[in-house]
Every structure is written in structure tokens, then in C-alpha cells.
Amino acid sequence: MQQTYQDIFPNQDFSHLSRTVEQFLSSDTPLWWVDFVETEQGDQHKTSPSSPVACLWMGNAIDQITGLRHAHLFLLYVVPEHRRRGIGKALMEYAQTWARARGDRQIGLQVFSNNTPALNLYKKLGFQAQSLWMVKSLENGE
Numbered sequence: 675m676q677q678t679y680q681d682i683f684p685n686q687d688f689s690h691l692s693r694t695v696e697q698f699l700s701s702d703t704p705l706w707w708v709d710f711v712e713t714e715q716g717d718q719h720k721t722s723p724s725s726p727v728a729c730l731w732m733g734n735a736i737d738q739i740t741g742l743r744h745a746h747l748f749l750l751y752v753v754p755e756h757r758r759r760g761i762g763k764a765l766m767e768y769a770q771t772w773a774r775a776r777g778d779r780q781i782g783l784q785v786f787s788n789n790t791p792a793l794n795l796y797k798k799l800g801f802q803a804q805s806l807w808m809v810k811s812l813e814n815g816e
Contacts, residue, residue: 675731678751682789698748703733706768708752708761728752730765732772735782738805745773747783750792762795 675695676688699705708728728751735746747769752761773781784807785792 675749675751677753678749681754682786698733699731703731703748704772705729705731706765708765710756726753727756728761728765730769732769737780737782742779745769745776745778745781747781750783757791763799766795766799 675691679686679688679691706729707726710725710727729749731747731749733746733748734743736742737744750762750765750769752765769781781801782804783796783801785796787793
């Protein structure tokens with residue numbers, strides 16, 4: 675989670691995110707990892723230790739209009755050098771399958787307005803804006 679935010683806001687301290695994980699991670703909020711195992715071609719096949727290249731963290735939310743529970747995407751992250759290979763799309767398809775199996779009728783998510791790659795992915799997958807989260811800084815007495 676920290677790496678996701680650090681990619682978008684590189685000069686910000688995100689050490690507080692561990693509290694978010696502690697508060698929300700549970701058996702009701704599954705977390706899936708995608709590992710990358712490199713092998714050499716040719717006569718010798720060597721396998722290096724796997725290393726995570728992507729993750730998907732799902733949870734629950736309540737639709738503020740209908741009052742129904744629905745799936746909520748807490749986190750989708752793909753390591754930069756593995757992006758644009760279909761991993762994010764595959765994870766989102768997995769999320770939809772998981773949500774449908776639970777009986778959910780929708781998936782919600784929040785995305786930063788300046789995260790163009792994520793916005794493009796979600797739009798391609800059929801996500802549409804339903805609300806706008808607005809904030810106002812209260813610093814400087816404004």
C-alpha cells in the first residue's frame with residue numbers, strides 16, 4: 675500500500691498506512707499476491723525465488739444509495755516494471771469473479787484524480803464515477 679501511494683506522491687511520508695492495514699485487513703478482506711518466477715531458456719532451467727509483482731486487496735462497503743453491501747477495492751498495485759502486461763486487468767477480472775460469487779452486484783473503489791494509468795484501466799473495465807470525494811485544507815486559517 676505504501677508503495678502505491680509513494681509512486682503517486684513521492685515526497686510524502688506514508689508510515690501511517692500500517693494503521694489502515696491493521697484496522698481493515700481480516701479474513702473478510704482477502705489479499706491476493708501475484709508472484710513472478712524467472713526461468714532461463716535453453717538447456718538449463720533455473721528458477722529464482724518468487725517475488726511479488728502485484729497485489730489485490732478487496733473488502734466490503736455499503737452503497738450509500740441502496741444500503742446494500744458490495745465489494746470494495748482497497749488496493750490494486752502492480753510493480754512499475756511489470757505494468758502494461760495485463761496483470762492489473764487480470765486481477766480486476768478475478769475481483770469481479772470473487773464479488774459475483776459472494777452475491778455482490780457492484781464493486782466500488784477510490785482512485786486519485788491524478789492517477790491517469792489507473793483511471794484509464796478502470797474506465798476500460800467499465801467503471802464509472804458515481805460520486806466525487808472533495809477535501810478542503812484547513813491550514814492557514816482559510
